[in-house]
Amino acid sequence: MVKLLDVTLRDGGYTNSFQFEQQVAIDIVDSLHQAGIDYIEIGYRNGPEEGPTKLGLSARVNRDYIHAIRTHVPGAKIVVMLHPHNISEQDLLELKEFNINVVRICIRSDNLQNGLSVIRSAKQQGLFVSANFVRVTYLSPLQIREWMLQAEAAGADWVYFADSNGHMVPDQVKEYAEIFKKVLQIPVGFHAHHNLSLGLTNTLAAIESGIDIIDASLRGLGKGAGNLPTEVYVSYLERMNIKHNYDLVSILKTAEYLENNVMHRPMYLTTRDLMFGMANFSNDFINPVMHEAATQDVSWQQLTLNLSKRKPIKPVFEEIKAVVADIKSLDKILAPTLEERSL
Amino acid sequence: MVKLLDVTLRDGGYTNSFQFEQQVAIDIVDSLHQAGIDYIEIGYRNGPEEGPTKLGLSARVNRDYIHAIRTHVPGAKIVVMLHPHNISEQDLLELKEFNINVVRICIRSDNLQNGLSVIRSAKQQGLFVSANFVRVTYLSPLQIREWMLQAEAAGADWVYFADSNGHMVPDQVKEYAEIFKKVLQIPVGFHAHHNLSLGLTNTLAAIESGIDIIDASLRGLGKGAGNLPTEVYVSYLERMNIKHNYDLVSILKTAEYLENNVMHRPMYLTTRDLMFGMANFSNDFINPVMHEAATQDVSWQQLTLNLSKRKPIKPVFEEIKAVVADIKSLDKILAPTLEERSL
Known part of the structure; x- marks a missing residue:
C-alpha cells in the first residue's frame, strides 16, 4: 500500500510566509492523523532555502512548536524537512529528542556532498532519514539514480524525487521511477507539482511504477502552482474503489477549514x-x-x-x-x- | 491533426449568467481566431437547459449578437449550441443565414427522438451539425454508440461525448472513445470537465484513442469545476514539442484579459x-x-x-x-x- 505524506504545513508555508498559528498547526496535524494520513510534515527546521524574510512557526520548527504538536498528537508520524547548509548536530539531536519520525533532507546537484554528510550525522543520532532530490528535471534519471545510491550507502531510509518545477509528464515520471526502483533497496517517494495540471496524473504514474510514498497537501497548498491536493487523491481512491484507510469526510472538512481560515486565496493555476x-x-x-x-x-x-x-x-x-x-x-x-x- | 474548439463564451457563461458584453465577445472571438483556434463557440441559441433566469447575450445568440461577431471576425469558424426542445425552423434558418459554421445539439437519453428530428431539420437547412451526447457517465458506451449511429444516420456531421459530471477517468475515456471510433464514419469529439483534476489527462486519453476534436475554454471557464483550459492544452503541446498552429502568447494574453476583466473569481476545484x-x-x-x-x-x-x-x-x-x-x-x-x- 502506497503511503501518503501531507506537506500542507511545510510546502504550503510558501503561500503565507509559514505563518500558521500554533493552534492551527496542532488542529491540522490532529485532524490529518485521525483521518489516517500516514505521515504529516510540520515544516522546515531553520528555514527554507529561499523565500520571504519574515517567516513564521513552520519555517523554524523550534522546540516549543514541536513540543506542542507532540504533546497534543502523540500518535502522529511527524516529518520535518531541512537543508544541509544550515543544520547542526544540535538540531539533529533535538529532532531526535522529540521523536521526529522522519527528517527529509533537500539535496540538489550543488549540495550533494553536504547532503550525504548530513544523512550520516542524522543516522548517527538514530534518526529516520529521507534523502529528497529536488529539481530533478534539470538532470537525467541516471544521474539522480547515481546520487540516490550514494544516499542509500550513506544510510538513507528513503529517497524521494521532486518535480520542483512542475515540468514532468506522466511518461517521464514513469521513466524516472522505474530506473530508481530497479536498483534501490529502500522505498522511493515522489513529490508532484501542478504547473501543467498533472499533479494527480503524474502521481498515479509514479504509483503505477511501484513508487512507495507520495506527497500531497490540503487544497494543494504549496509553492508556485502548488501540489496534488490531499483530498483529490483520496477522492480518486474512493472513485476507483481502491481500498484505503483514510477518512475522506474528515479530510474534506480539514481542507475547508484551511481554505476558510488560513489561505489568502485559493490555489489555482496562474x-x-x-x-x-x-x-x-x-x-x-x-x-x-x-x-x-x-x-x-x-x-x-x-x-x-x-x-x-x-x-x-x-x-x-x-x-x-x-x-x-x-x-x-x-x-x-x-x-x-x-x-x-x-x- | 486534432481540432480545438473553444467554449469560453458558451460553457463559461454559467459562471456569469452569460453576461459577456458584446465588445468583449467580439474581442475574444477575434483574438482566438487570430491565434489559430479552429472553432469558437459563441453561446446557446435560446438559452441553456437550466441555469440562472436573467441571462445575457451568449445565452440567447440573437441576430444582433451573431451579426456583430460575423461582421468583425468574418473568417472565424463560429459554433452555436442549442437544445432540441426550444428550437424552431426559423431559428435554424437564421443560423444558416449568418453562416454559422457548426450547430451543436445537446442530446440526452430523454430527448433522443427530438434531437434526431432537429438534426434532420438542420441538415435540410444546409447546416453543419454536431450531435453532442451529454452526461455520458450515466450510460454504457454501447448504449451511446447506438444513439450516435442513429445521429449519423440522421445526417450529423460530427458526434461528441461530454463528461458533463466530471466523473470520467482516462481508461474509461479510452474505452468510450475506442468503441465510438470503431464504427462511426464521421469525426468524434470529446468535452472534458475538471472535477477530478483530470481535464487535460482525459483529453489526452481521448486524443490517444483517435478522437478528432476536443473542447477547451480560456482559464477553464465553465460550469461547475470548469473545463480543460485552452492555454493549458496549448502549453502542453508546446511542452511536448508537438507541432501545432496556435499562437500561445496571444492565447495567454486573451486568457489573462478574461481573468482580469470578465471573471468573477478564478476557476479552482472546490x-x-x-x-x-x-x-x-x-x-x-x-x-x-x-x-x-x-x-x-x-x-x-x-x-x-x-x-x-x-x-x-x-x-x-x-x-x-x-x-x-x-x-x-x-x-x-x-x-x-x-x-x-x-x-
Whole structure:
C-alpha cells in the first residue's frame, strides 16, 4: 500500500510566509492523523532555502512548536524537512529528542556532498532519514539514480524525487521511477507539482511504477502552482474503489477549514505558473524574467516562451538579456505590418 | 491533426449568467481566431437547459449578437449550441443565414427522438451539425454508440461525448472513445470537465484513442469545476514539442484579459465540485443535496459520500432522504463514543 505524506504545513508555508498559528498547526496535524494520513510534515527546521524574510512557526520548527504538536498528537508520524547548509548536530539531536519520525533532507546537484554528510550525522543520532532530490528535471534519471545510491550507502531510509518545477509528464515520471526502483533497496517517494495540471496524473504514474510514498497537501497548498491536493487523491481512491484507510469526510472538512481560515486565496493555476512549468524554470527565475520583461517592454509570455526553446535551460541573466534582444530585433522588422490589437 | 474548439463564451457563461458584453465577445472571438483556434463557440441559441433566469447575450445568440461577431471576425469558424426542445425552423434558418459554421445539439437519453428530428431539420437547412451526447457517465458506451449511429444516420456531421459530471477517468475515456471510433464514419469529439483534476489527462486519453476534436475554454471557464483550459492544452503541446498552429502568447494574453476583466473569481476545484465529480452527480443535484444536509443537520460531505456508494445513481429526493436517515441512525449509535473535534 502506497503511503501518503501531507506537506500542507511545510510546502504550503510558501503561500503565507509559514505563518500558521500554533493552534492551527496542532488542529491540522490532529485532524490529518485521525483521518489516517500516514505521515504529516510540520515544516522546515531553520528555514527554507529561499523565500520571504519574515517567516513564521513552520519555517523554524523550534522546540516549543514541536513540543506542542507532540504533546497534543502523540500518535502522529511527524516529518520535518531541512537543508544541509544550515543544520547542526544540535538540531539533529533535538529532532531526535522529540521523536521526529522522519527528517527529509533537500539535496540538489550543488549540495550533494553536504547532503550525504548530513544523512550520516542524522543516522548517527538514530534518526529516520529521507534523502529528497529536488529539481530533478534539470538532470537525467541516471544521474539522480547515481546520487540516490550514494544516499542509500550513506544510510538513507528513503529517497524521494521532486518535480520542483512542475515540468514532468506522466511518461517521464514513469521513466524516472522505474530506473530508481530497479536498483534501490529502500522505498522511493515522489513529490508532484501542478504547473501543467498533472499533479494527480503524474502521481498515479509514479504509483503505477511501484513508487512507495507520495506527497500531497490540503487544497494543494504549496509553492508556485502548488501540489496534488490531499483530498483529490483520496477522492480518486474512493472513485476507483481502491481500498484505503483514510477518512475522506474528515479530510474534506480539514481542507475547508484551511481554505476558510488560513489561505489568502485559493490555489489555482496562474498563467505564469503554467508557463514556468512548461519552460522547466524554477520559481527562482520569476523575478529576473518578469523584471527584464517589464523594463525592456517585451511581454513576459513571449520572453518565457522564447527562453524555453533553448532548453535544457536554467535561465541566467545574460541569457534573458539575449532573448529580449532577439525579440526586440524581430519586433522591429515586423513592426510596420503589425496592427495594435484591442486585446 | 486534432481540432480545438473553444467554449469560453458558451460553457463559461454559467459562471456569469452569460453576461459577456458584446465588445468583449467580439474581442475574444477575434483574438482566438487570430491565434489559430479552429472553432469558437459563441453561446446557446435560446438559452441553456437550466441555469440562472436573467441571462445575457451568449445565452440567447440573437441576430444582433451573431451579426456583430460575423461582421468583425468574418473568417472565424463560429459554433452555436442549442437544445432540441426550444428550437424552431426559423431559428435554424437564421443560423444558416449568418453562416454559422457548426450547430451543436445537446442530446440526452430523454430527448433522443427530438434531437434526431432537429438534426434532420438542420441538415435540410444546409447546416453543419454536431450531435453532442451529454452526461455520458450515466450510460454504457454501447448504449451511446447506438444513439450516435442513429445521429449519423440522421445526417450529423460530427458526434461528441461530454463528461458533463466530471466523473470520467482516462481508461474509461479510452474505452468510450475506442468503441465510438470503431464504427462511426464521421469525426468524434470529446468535452472534458475538471472535477477530478483530470481535464487535460482525459483529453489526452481521448486524443490517444483517435478522437478528432476536443473542447477547451480560456482559464477553464465553465460550469461547475470548469473545463480543460485552452492555454493549458496549448502549453502542453508546446511542452511536448508537438507541432501545432496556435499562437500561445496571444492565447495567454486573451486568457489573462478574461481573468482580469470578465471573471468573477478564478476557476479552482472546490471540494463540492470534487465530490460531485467523484460521485457522478450532475450539478442539478447540488441544491437538493445541500438543502437536505443543511436542514437535517448532517454534513453534505458525508451525505454525498454515502449517496455515491449506491452508484450508479442519479440521486432523487427519496434516495437523499433515505441516506440522511441512515447517517442519522448511525450517528445516534456512535454518538456517546464520539467527541466533538475542534475542527
